[in-house]
Amino acid sequence: MDPQLLRPLRNDALPLYLQLYDRYRQAIAAGKLQAGDRVPSVRGLASELGVARGTIEQAYQMLVSEGYLTPRGAAGTVVSPRLGAVASPPHPETASTPPQPVPHAQTVDGQVLPFQLGLPALDAFPRKTWARLGGRHLRQLDTMALASPDPAGHEPLRRAVATYLGISRGISCTHDQVFITAGYRGALELVCRTLLQPGDVGWFEDPGYLFARQFLQRAGMRLAPVPVDAEGLHVDIAQRRAPDARFAVVTPTHQSPTGVALSLPRRLELLEWAQRQRSWIIEDDYDSEFRYHGRPLPALKSLDREQRVLYTGTFSKVLFPGLRLAYLVVPPSQVAAFHDTVNHLPGAGSILPQATVADFMDQGHFVRHLRRMRALYAERRGYLVDALAREAGDWLQVQPQAGGIHVLAHLPLGEDDVPLAAAARAHGLAAEALSHWRLEPSPEAGLLLGFANFSSAADATAAVARLSAVKKGDGGN
């Protein structure tokens, strides 16, 4: 039993039964009480807390009527089996979890902070072409664009995505299977609403993409952390820890944030597990386009004969995150169910940006832009890796990564990355602590450092020198 629940109730303005009700909600939301856990009997808890039985009964009745608890007769009362670890967000006034990083890139006075993650090279975006294509759509708005958009997304964009995935990612799908969403989390929302239930268990890479983790936990999913090694997600350990999981979230091309690729044997093992369990794999292929050594790896989806993979991609890295456009490819057998879901949701927003992206792809600008960005990022990555070796080689060790637009640099074993990242942030540097991306504590600490917006070697050197000064305690200015 969580000892917090047995603390004496306060003698303040809030009635005792409401204090108790709040405690239970928070314990369930924080995962301290899990679905199926038995709660103390009314009599036992009343005597433990020194309050009338009626107080406990009143609190339990509220929790039952709101679906938090389920009475099981002689077997006692349990936390509802359909609730996940996070049944509802914690009560705002009493939330005690430390602040978590928020999923948007910060700018100061319109400038991107050095090392900012998740942002492509904003200075290299082809604004003129974009403005021309967007302007044409604005001027020539046809009746279709003025009417209600298809909640599955603008059809020309869905067709352009299906064609692109066939050529570039080895994925064979029709536009009917493609759903345009408001960012990756929009895709996760569709999957949660269509195929999953609150309380479902899912494998989650550890370390793994922080903002997907936060989203899924808030949606009531229970995440089983699965370690990642040099071959990616450890499928073996996952099968031992949570063999009956309903879903697995993976970043097979460049694991987020370590950058390793999921090996072929592990890919096959993962697909086999999903097929056997009738579970779902959510493939997050967020930046497969940027690879600097060897050929881009095909998507896991390209091996998915049994149709267990829900494939997602985003325009946030290849165009810009402000667009808020991503896509989800669903198996043919699930197309109708996903249509039913999107028909009751707000959709991916205005048709205009979707139509602009469709033209950008259809007219060849997209492929040209990717080619240019690949070369540019290889150069900018070199600026950062060289600067780290020169200016911070005595305390940071860069983990070689074949792709992506950030690097992971390890701190010596036993050092704490959280205060260092906080100090860096206080000095205007957007380095992130690897520990924030973990579900389970680990002695391995490191910093995640974005490089896409370093436009020269001198910029990268200056930023790394500031970071070194922060680390060595003499400030970074």
Ligand SMILES: Cc1ncc(COP(=O)(O)O)c(C=O)c1O
């Ligand atoms: C691992 C990972 N997945 C997905 C995304 C895309 O998220 P969104 O489409 O919500 O911008 C990102 C963006 O930074 C990411 O790092």
